[in-house]
Amino acid sequence: MSNETQESITHWADETFGVKHPAEVAARMNVEVAELVAGLATVAAVPVEDMDPELVQELQKECADVFIMLAQVAEKLDVDLQTVVNYKMGVNRRRNWTKSPSGKMQHVETFLEPGSGLEMELDKFYILSDSGHFYTDRGFESADAALNWAQSAEGIAAGAEGAVVPTFRAGGFFEGQDGVNIYLGRELRAFWKANPLNEGEPA
Numbered sequence: 384m385s386n387e388t389q390e391s392i393t394h395w396a397d398e399t400f401g402v403k404h405p406a407e408v409a410a411r412m413n414v415e416v417a418e419l420v421a422g423l424a425t426v427a428a429v430p431v432e433d434m435d436p437e438l439v440q441e442l443q444k445e446c447a448d449v450f451i452m453l454a455q456v457a458e459k460l461d462v463d464l465q466t467v468v469n470y471k472m473g474v475n476r477r478r479n480w481t482k483s484p485s486g487k488m489q490h491v492e493t494f495l496e497p498g499s500g501l502e503m504e505l506d507k508f509y510i511l512s513d514s515g516h517f518y519t520d521r522g523f524e525s526a527d528a529a530l531n532w533a534q535s536a537e538g539i540a541a542g543a544e545g546a547v548v549p550t551f552r553a554g555g556f557f558e559g560q561d562g563v564n565i566y567l568g569r570e571l572r573a574f575w576k577a578n579p580l581n582e583g584e585p586a
Contacts, residue, residue: 389454405459412452419445494572503568518543529565
């Protein structure tokens with residue numbers, strides 16, 4: 384028996400059920416996913432090795448149903464599923480992952496700040512000089528936490544005691560900057576998108 388491909392699966396489905404829009408196939412896939420989730424929920428507290436073999440077989444078939452629908456969606460969107468999976472896994476492997484306060488694992492978005500060369504998390508605060516120098520590569524959970532560090536013995540020794548928190552304005556600029564500033568990573572990224580460095584211009 385030859386291996387099925389997303390092309391052969393879609394050809395069979397179109398001939399059997401008529402040509403469907405990918406949105407319609409995805410809606411049906413959602414039903415199959417719900418069936419898989421419901422089946423697993425009944426044995427959520429049971430280790431896989433202790434599950435009834437017949438139930439495991441049924442769950443395996445549910446996995447196949449989900450894949451059959453997904454293969455059709457990918458084919459109709461004109462993308463090779465394996466190719467796009469390889470690409471997206473490359474993205475996932477390069478990302479930083481952390482646990483949220485609720486306990487959910489999520490990826491940490493970062494960007495390389497052109498002025499300082501520091502890799503910043505978008506939702507953390509950083510202390511930079513007006514010339515782009517950073518006083519610590521540590522990101523802080525809030526502007527107040529960054530201010531507290533700047534006024535601590537460590538921050539004073541680094542020269543950050545005069546830190547202020549500029550206001551980011553619509554249009555992509557900061558107001559109220561001083562010699563030492565506390566910036567949110569997300570706002571700095573927006574600033575650099577609005578004000579890109581010219582090619583060859585020093586940071």
